Amino acid sequence: MESTTTVEKIVRRELPAAIVYESDHVIAFADHDPINFGHLLIAPVKPYKTFLDLPEAVFLEIHEVARDLYRRLEAKYQPDGIGFMQNNGTYPDFNALDHYHLHIFPRFKGDQFGWKTSELGLQSVEALQASLTDL
Template identity: 65%
Template structure:
């Protein structure tokens, strides 16, 4: 059975159109088609690594370099109040292909973080939960 290409692989091979802002042999960056705000970019390896831990060090390093460069460009173009970086792994990664989101934030943009029902924890509970790391 032939494995189907990820969306990112389809963008790399130009099977899907995207607004590409950076491309090399190992990394591609393009506009998110459903942006949080204008300037929302996905930075991805050109190969389908599934998670952060799967990335070769050189690819990881290039992604970080591209993120830093795009950070400056996004700030200069959009003058945001802040910037967010988000990277999901496992079943939280809807693309099944490593990708780092970088996007400008603006006061009142309504993007938010929804926490679980755990609530605020004491230092002792946090210490115990992380024992052995």
């Protein structure tokens, strides 16, 4: 039996969500565990798993919605910045919803959200170039 993703349950109104945009192909709603108020997820209505699985029209609509929501978030929250994040990979390690989604969220100085890097440390341009050989 095929599982139903959280996004599909939201689309079918089986789970409550604060929806800010919905069309036949794309839905945007508030993250239930937000980085800041205004943290939204933009997702296809159908359960595409990765960035590469998205049909071109859905990909374009997601980015049109992101641009519109960016403007709306700026106007409402006057943030210091806007963040975007999108994860692909194995469920649940790298994609907790098992369904493509793009995060967009207001950023404020001191909001504690940050980027944690690996133990690689700063790299020379030469080392970075070598790591990209044959890419």
